[in-house]
Amino acid sequence: MTDEQGKDPHKGLDVIGTHVPPPSEVNDTIVMGASILAGICAIVFAVGLTLGGPMIVYGSALAVGLLALAVAVRRYFAAAYPDIEGVEPREIPDAEPTRQEDAEPVAEVEPVHRRTVVQRMLIGAAALFGLSLATPVASLGPAPGDTLRRTEWEEGRRLVTPDGEPLRPDDVAVGGISTVWPEDAVEVESSAVILVRLSTGAPRPPTNLDWVVDDDLVAYSKVCTHAGCPVGLFRERDDALFCPCHQSTFDAARGAVPTFGPTARALPQLPMGVDDDGFLVALGDFTEQVGPTFG
Numbered sequence: 001m002t003d004e005q006g007k008d009p010h011k012g013l014d015v016i017g018t019h020v021p022p023p024s025e026v027n028d029t030i031v032m033g034a035s036i037l038a039g040i041c042a043i044v045f046a047v048g049l050t051l052g053g054p055m056i057v058y059g060s061a062l063a064v065g066l067l068a069l070a071v072a073v074r075r076y077f078a079a080a081y082p083d084i085e086g087v088e089p090r091e092i093p094d095a096e097p098t099r100q101e102d103a104e105p106v107a108e109v110e111p112v113h114r115r116t117v118v119q120r121m122l123i124g125a126a127a128l129f130g131l132s133l134a135t136p137v138a139s140l141g142p143a144p145g146d147t148l149r150r151t152e153w154e155e156g157r158r159l160v161t162p163d164g165e166p167l168r169p170d171d172v173a174v175g176g177i178s179t180v181w182p183e184d185a186v187e188v189e190s191s192a193v194i195l196v197r198l199s200t201g202a203p204r205p206p207t208n209l210d211w212v213v214d215d216d217l218v219a220y221s222k223v224c225t226h227a228g229c230p231v232g233l234f235r236e237r238d239d240a241l242f243c244p245c246h247q248s249t250f251d252a253a254r255g256a257v258p259t260f261g262p263t264a265r266a267l268p269q270l271p272m273g274v275d276d277d278g279f280l281v282a283l284g285d286f287t288e289q290v291g292p293t294f295g
Contacts, residue, residue, distance in 0.1 A: 017085035027079045028118050034072035035125035041065025042125070042132035049135050069129055076122050148294070151285055152185035153270060159193065159219070159280040162186060166279040167195075169214050175199035175236040179222060182282065190290055192222035192230065193270050195280075196252045199236055206255035211271045213280065219270040220256045223291040224248055226263035241267070265293065 041061040048058030158166045159180040172178050178195040185191055198216040203209065212218050224231050229245035239253040248261030256267035268290055271283035
């Protein structure tokens with residue numbers, strides 16, 4: 001190891017005293033016992049978490065195991081390396097050099113060799129514990145992929161009431177709202193939609209007018225883009241949709257753009273049309289991310 005000038009920083013350090021820890025059966029026993037305990041706790045932690053056991057069981061196993069492993073490491077290295085007392089000689093003008101030519105550099109001090117079985121048990125316990133810590137990764141389940149970016153809406157899927165009844169355009173009164181779901185997917189919160197029948201006239205851009213029915217019936221995601229609360233209040237006189245959690249306000253006549261509150265994104269508009277039987281249907285899934293921004 002060298003410094004920025006290419007010199008060995010330990011070259012001028014001399015050992016003037018070395019205390020080698022004597023062999024200790026007691027210390028070796030402590031290291032071996034703590035290593036065995038750490039290995040057992042690692043197994044209990046991994047099995048308990050995998051099988052869905054009580055948290056107090058695998059949580060306690062993790063805590064005790066980490067403590068036992070720390071004790072084993074501390075006791076092993078306390079007995080594996082000697083205590084060194086070193087000095088850095090400095091030349092004094094007009095004085096005899098204080099450095100002894102045969103002094104041993106600190107960098108050359110070797111660890112004390114002990115029984116390899118103790119070392120192997122410690123390494124084995126540490127490796128077993130490391131493997132057990134990979135168990136929580138598997139418990140997270142499969143990667144979500146793009147499932148968080150999709151909802152249950154798809155082309156041709158009817159809009160239904162909480163009771164599962166399909167809706168016709170005339171079922172929504174002027175100035176009224178209705179919470180609807182995809183057919184066969186009622187109560188899937190990310191797919192909740194609020195239908196709004198405007199009483200102030202036809203909607204205006206940035207509303208997608210191709211997704212408007214009867215020139216005044218629009219559908220938006222019910223999931224607030226701020227914190228995911230349900231948008232469930234409507235003020236008819238100015239076409240304002242409200243989120244009751246943090247008072248975010250959206251203009252239903254202009255693409256549900258935010259007009260007040262902490263949110264910065266509009267409610268996604270659902271592509272909507274009417275099928276051959278006169279029922280309201282989705283023309284596809286939302287084209288924008290539903291709910292709060294992530295990723």
